[in-house]
Amino acid sequence: MTHERETISGARGLDRDEPLSFEQDSPGRSGVDLPAVPDAPDRLGDLRRKDAIGLPGLAEPQVVRHFVRLSRMNYAIDYGLYPLGSCTMKHNPRLNERLARLPGIGDVHPMQPQSTTQGVLRLMSELAHWLTELTGMATVAMTPGAGAQGEMCGMMAIRAAHEARGEPRKRVLVPESAHGTNPATAAICGYEVDTIPATADGRVDMAAFEAKLGPDVAGLMLTNPNTCGLFERDIIRIAELIHGVGGYFYCDGANFNAIVGKVRPGDLGIDAMHINLHKTFSTPHGGGGPGSGPVVLSEALAPYAPLPKVVQRNGVYELVEQEDGPRVGRMKGFHGQFGMFVRALAYMQSHGRDGLKQVAEDAVLNANYVMAKLQDVLPPAYPGPCMHEVLVSDKGLDGTGVETMDLAKALIDEGYHPMTVYFPLIVHGAMLIEPTETETRQTLDDFIAVMRGLVGQAKAGEAEYFKEAPTMTPRRRLDETLAARKPVLRWVPEAPLADAAE
Ligand SMILES: Cc1ncc(COP(=O)(O)O)c(C=O)c1O
Known part of the structure; x- marks a missing residue:
């Protein structure tokens, strides 16, 4: 027997399409009945909207089903293997999620008095400590909201350092095997991008690199391990050469997962490196959560790290939001992706250094x-x-x-x-x-x-x-x-x- 019935989606069974919520609109329908607020018009005065804002009319079960159906069309790390190269789609441990939802953590507000947020400031300070320890760097700027913003923060610090020396520079060298965000960041920071070719074995062509060095080079942006999935074996020589012309060494550390606990980037001569907490330290991403891209900086660049930072004085944690100095400006509102900090620290502490x-x-x-x-x-x-x-x-x-x-x-x-x-x-x-x-x-x-x-x-x-x-x-x-x-x-x-x- 054939069924010719019309279905909502045109499809049958569980393989249904899902119309937009607006396409399911029933004017006048509402999921909740809220009592009228009598004095609201007075309080809003002229700010009160006179026109409808055009929300669709849906009952609560319709809304729930709409989003559940959409979620079933998606793929997730909790569903199966997600081998998306350069994205480190690893399992997000449930312990981290549990800790991030603890009432004292999940409900904290960034504008609370600091006397009531000592625990969360300590948490930020401990995460900063782990990041500088694992990378062998002098300090860390915690606020960048993703890897690409971390790159921008690092490159702004490099630009500020050159300006402070009274020698602004114009070129940034970027190997072909670098992540696409690297040349984009250099360009957005006002630099001319000069590409270094790769060798037949997928690494930086050292002869071409040396030929491009000069007094107008602000720095190098190198991804390591690079986007060919290979470790740049000449990295120490690369650092020496870039420093030799007064440039700084930016390393894209988004692929830190491959070397965490094995190598400290600071020992390789790197001056600035972002870390994608949402990759190496397992915080959810790819539709599952916001990114977080703290940047670690060497002694040379530490004075340019943006605020805020957490310091401890006489046993009291303090969030420093203003301070004299040549720092680059704030990268983001408030203190960074705090929920991701909690998850990342939980991940680090549950693994330990050897883990x-x-x-x-x-x-x-x-x-x-x-x-x-x-x-x-x-x-x-x-x-x-x-x-x-x-x-x-x-x-x-x-x-x-x-x-x-x-x-x-x-x-x-x-x-x-x-x-x-x-x-x-x-x-x-x-x-x-x-x-x-x-x-x-x-x-x-x-x-x-x-x-x-x-x-x-x-x-x-x-x-x-x-x-x-x-x-x-x-x-x-x-x-x-x-x-x-x-x-x-x-x-x-x-x-x-x-x-x-x-
Ligand atoms: C090597 C590399 N660099 C930079 C980025 C940019 O990071 P984000 O997407 O957090 O901005 C990524 C993204 O995963 C990456 O794989």
């Missing part, structure tokens, strides 16, 4: 395991061993008619979030796979079997299958160029909406 070292070792081991098990079908772009992520090119798909994007889309139908694709740009058809240390061997074996199966299918002449993928998702293949260049981010009503509660 963090184990994290780095296991992250590198897992990536190398994947590389070893795939290399005969998807050869690594550069000879291994790799660090925390493995970079493969599309060579393994040569002659099949299947491209990197097709393989990534087919992986979705197998129940996995795809790896990062077409990044870094220096490798043709790049696929960057970062399993992280929190995956079991069984999970990795399952993923490897799926990848090998897909490559086998491609080689067996089933290109058509890949071109259709994904077929088991609420949305089929999107036009990614259009989505990136002309994103439709806002719903515009055909006619003005009446407020439900009006």
Whole structure:
């Protein structure tokens, strides 16, 4: 028997599409009945809105179902392996979440008197201590709200240091294997970006680097481990050379997960480095929470660190918000992503120093395991061993008619979030796979079997299958160029909406 009934989405069963809340609008419907507030008009005076603001009319269960349905269309680290290279999608321990929600922590307000927030100030101070200890640096600016903002903070400190010396400089050197945010940051800070090519083994070309050094070079922005998943072996020499021309060494430390507890960046000669708490220290990200990108600074750059900072005087913690000196200005309102600080510190303390070292070792081991098990079908772009992520090119798909994007889309139908694709740009058809240390061997074996199966299918002449993928998702293949260049981010009503509660 066939059913021709109209459904809300046009789809059947649990694979339903979900209209926007505005498209489900029933004018006049409301989820809650609030009593009228008699004196509100008086208190608001002229500020009172006269027009409806156009909220959709929905009952409470409709709202709950709307968001639950949307969440079921999403992929999450709590759902399955999320091998998105350069993103370190590791498990977020539930202990951290529990601590972040403790009433004295979750309910604290940034404008409370400091006498009532001694515990949270101590927590910030302890996290700052761990960060400077693990990196071997002099100080840390805690407020940047993400890795990219941390980069900006570090580069502003470098610019301020040159200005203080009375020698503003114009060029910043950025290797090809650096993360895309590095040249963007240098440019946004007003520098000319000068690119250093990579060698055939995916690292900084030292001869090209030396040739570019000069008295107008403000610094170098290097990602280490780099976006090819490789450790820059010449890093100490690189630091000496950049310092030799009076420049500063910025290191993108977003990939710190691969070396935490093993190497202290300060010992390598680095002057500034951001740390993505939302990667290395397991705070939720990718739709699950805000980022946090504290920047550690060397003695040379410490005087330029932005405020606020927490200090301890006579056993009392104090948040210093103003102080004379050449510091760069505030990076963010209040004190940074405090909820993420709690989670990161919980992660550090529950692992301990030796546990963090184990994290780095296991992250590198897992990536190398994947590389070893795939290399005969998807050869690594550069000879291994790799660090925390493995970079493969599309060579393994040569002659099949299947491209990197097709393989990534087919992986979705197998129940996995795809790896990062077409990044870094220096490798043709790049696929960057970062399993992280929190995956079991069984999970990795399952993923490897799926990848090998897909490559086998491609080689067996089933290109058509890949071109259709994904077929088991609420949305089929999107036009990614259009989505990136002309994103439709806002719903515009055909006619003005009446407020439900009006
Ligand atoms: C190597 C690297 N640098 C910088 C960033 C930027 O960090 P964010 O996305 O927090 O701004 C990322 C992002 O994950 C990264 O992988």
